Amino acid sequence: MAQTIDRRRFLRVGAAAFGSPFLMSATRAYAADGAKTTAPAPAFTGPSGPPVRGGTLVFSDTEAVASWQNQRLGSYSSGIVTGPTNVFLLYFDPYKKTFAPWVAEQWGKNPENTRFWFKIRKGITFSDGTALTPQVVARNYEQFGRGNEKLRIPVHPQIARGFERVEVDGDVVTIVLNKPNQQFLRDVTRVNSALLAEKTLALTLEEAGLPQNRIGAGPFVLESYVPGQGATFVRRTGYAWAPGGSPNQGEAYLDKIVWQVLPEVGLRTGALLSKQVDVARGIQPADEGTILESGYQLLAYAPPLGSSNFAALRVNNEFTKDLRVRQALVHGIDRVALSRDALTPRYPPPISILNANNPNAIDLSHEFAYDPGKSRDLLEQAGWTRGADGIRAKEGKKLQLSVPQSAQQVALGPAWEFIAQQWRKELGILLDVRNDPAYAAKANQDVNVPIMVSRTSIISLGQFFSDTGNTSLLASPPELTALYQRELEAEDEAEFRKVQIEQQKALHKGAYVIAYFEEAQTYGASPDVHLTFLAQTYPDFYNAWKKA
Secondary structure (H helix, E strand, O other): OOOOOOHHHHHHHHHHHHHOHHHHHHHOEEOOOOOEEOOOOOOOOOOOOOOOOOOEEEEEEOOOOOOOOHHHOOOHHHHHHHHHHOOOOEEEEOOOOEEEEOOEEEEEEOOOOOEEEEEEOOOOEOOOOOEOOHHHHHHHHHHHHHOEOOOOEOOOOOOOOOEEEEEEEOOEEEEEEOOOOOOHHHHOOOHHHOOOOHHHHOOOHHHHOOHHHOOOOOOEEEEEEEOOOEEEEEEOOOOOOOOOOOOOOOOOOOOEEEEEEOOOHHHHHHHHHOOOOOEEEOOOHHHHHHHHHOOOEEEEEOOOEOEOEEEEEOOOOOOOOOHHHHHHHHHOOOHHHHHHHHOOOOOOOOOOOEOOOOOOOOOOHHHHOOOHHHHHHHHHHOOOEEOOOOOEEEOOEEOEEEEEOOOOOOOHHHHHHHHHHHHHHHHOOEEEEEOOHHHHHHHOOOOOOOEEEEOOOEOOHHHHHOOOOOOOOOOOOHHHHHHHHHHHHOOOHHHHHHHHHHHHHHHHHOOOEEEEEOOOEEEEEOOOEEOOEOOOOOEOHHHOEEOO
């Protein structure tokens, strides 16, 4: 049974903490010119010394996960809660920024990016005791590539691109594509590419989505689950197939992990400060100072293969189809003030659509520099003139836009409220910031929503902005489609980098995107917890430990 948060206890301790004049002064400091700044705070780190075995780590997250079936995963929360039971063909080391062996002890590909082979490690077993063999790997990838109509299993959105067949020869599994996919090795490390036991593969979409039916080969095993509330995992005895280069090569250090859903952002911080949880994900900017001044760790982790926080501007929307309007929006944001006044130093201004931690990112900040005068000129040129109420209109219609929010990134709310105020005051644009999950889901396929927010920890710019059916632009501009084809065919990492540089330039020059702050997933953690992260910004529970 998952652990229950004591709400009354949290409210007592949390209220005392938030009501403290000392802590309030720490979270709201002001510079001499009156601008709000982030107060200087000591940098706390976790315990040092050799890892400690044993203990239970309680983790709070932002959202429940409706289905644990691979093809239904995608959010940060789904990656975190399924992560402890997962293994993958390869591991991407986020600190060295290289691939490392995991289930596959060796791998390779042809220059055309159409054949990818993996030599499967011996001795791995799933938690039901069955062996993870090359044949089971093949069946996983067959289901990724083809789906299963009878079981209602959809295809894997990345692995299925050009999928033709799987070949097994002794210990080697080869996936054959009928068109190139340079991203394939990255795709096998995605959260939805975990290898599962045959019992799980034989289930329907609905049955496979039940947590108790997900059988993996990872370092933890699900012990209990409460729908909508949480899950408990226990260390798996005998686990001995860690990724290459992992500091730990044996069983996990922790005895248990308790994953709790706490949707209210203030509750997560309060639960951390009242010691009811050890780690809280999704710390809102307003709480950072409180956490630091209380002696807790504030861990902001940027994805090494990911993007900045960006908004895609739909090219077929009635407002944003005009390049001049898109350019006006891009130049109408003071990103320095956004980071300083609405966010914190954990969310600095971006340099590109790619996160600054991404090795292929280049500094294109001059392409979207703050210039409200230029924005106003562009809007005038596009025929949008200001009325008596200060709002721009054209042919009797006001320039009123909307943007959805997401609980998976807590900085979005204050960021878009800041942008809405700036656009209203300086540009004469109304922006409706919609914090409504149903609206956000609808926006994925509705071109009437002009602005779509996103950020991702593994990004293919081609997949996001050019692929058929992409939900960012809901269109495939020819110049971006041509670059996507070159991305798919890139023979090596050097060529891939060249293409990604051109893609970044094209996206910003065409004002297809607004990059507005660097992505980081922010966690608050007890000073007694040692915690590092995986490439997709999920906590590395396998290498985590607690001070005795």
